[in-house]
Amino acid sequence: MHIVILGCGRVGATLAHTLEDLGNTVAVIDRDHEAFRRLRASTAKAAVRGLGHDRAVLTTAGIESASAFAAVSNGDNSNIISARVARETFGVEHVVARIYDPRRAEVYQRLGIPTVGTVRWTADTVLRRLVPGSAGLDNGPLWRDPSGTIVLDETPLPEEWVDWRVENLEAAWPVRVAYLSRGGELLLPRGDEVLRAGDVLHVLARTSDIDGVLARSGARASSDETTGRAL
Structure with a gap:
């Protein structure tokens, strides 16, 4: 080429x-x-x-x-x-x-x-490392496709999902797990990969869904929380 x-x-x-x-x-x-x-x-x-x-x-x-x-x-x-x-x-x-x-x-x-x-x-990358999860500083995803339809972002694994499989999380949330960080190593998980405490998920989602996903995981506050709408 x-x-x-x-x-x-x-x-x-x-x-x-x-x-x-x-x-x-x-x-x-x-x-x-x-x-x-x-x-x-x-x-x-x-x-x-x-x-x-x-x-x-x-x-x-x-x-x-x-x-x-x-x-x-x-x-x-x-x-x-x-x-x-x-x-x-x-x-x-x-x-x-x-x-x-x-x-x-x-x-x-x-x-x-x-x-x-x-x-x-x-x-943005420096701010994510300096003050992870701080409101007002995390202003965008890690990556966004040119059309603005799909984004890649990171979220810590919620405690309630520890010991569940990747495929279970993907069935429950509107995301695909692109890769995860575990103990300083990056992994490309299969559907049957068991999630562990401390995992950081890097997920692909539609732009319209990502705020709700991050709010559910605790990685980002959502305006929906004030309205009581289920995410």
Whole structure:
């Protein structure tokens, strides 16, 4: 598979080397020729100097045969414009853009352009670890799909579910257990996995259901608690 990367900073160079090690071909675009020093010699051979939204530059990088495009430069505008050109002009199937401004990230997610909002993600992750469960700080899920339909979030296992199976919980709650954390290890549980005290569940759910799920588990307060509606 051929992949084009815009931006040859630490992230772009790491992506390029990792993707090549996995057997893919990679081309890296950057305006600064000096940035290509981060690339090993074999990867630097496919480096292209120029702007990521320039069609001629993209063509030189092999965008017409690319299966994926990652825009990870240090400019939000460059990343999102380049991502749109890759998708809308060249029809690249898998496109992602790194966005620093959280407000922009939300807008482009709603437009169906997958983004990685590094500032918001980093801040939320740190806050979750510093003050777990604190009201007003946990403002969103760990992950949300571009359409906003499905989310991934974490919740401690409620005491009443200790010694029950994953399949029992999934039958009772509108969730799927993606993985769980147990004693510092991550597990991919089967349906017959017995849940233990101290487990932290990472669950997939519909956006419309997640607040109720987290309220039931005690991970998040819900406005429904004040109305008396069963969750």
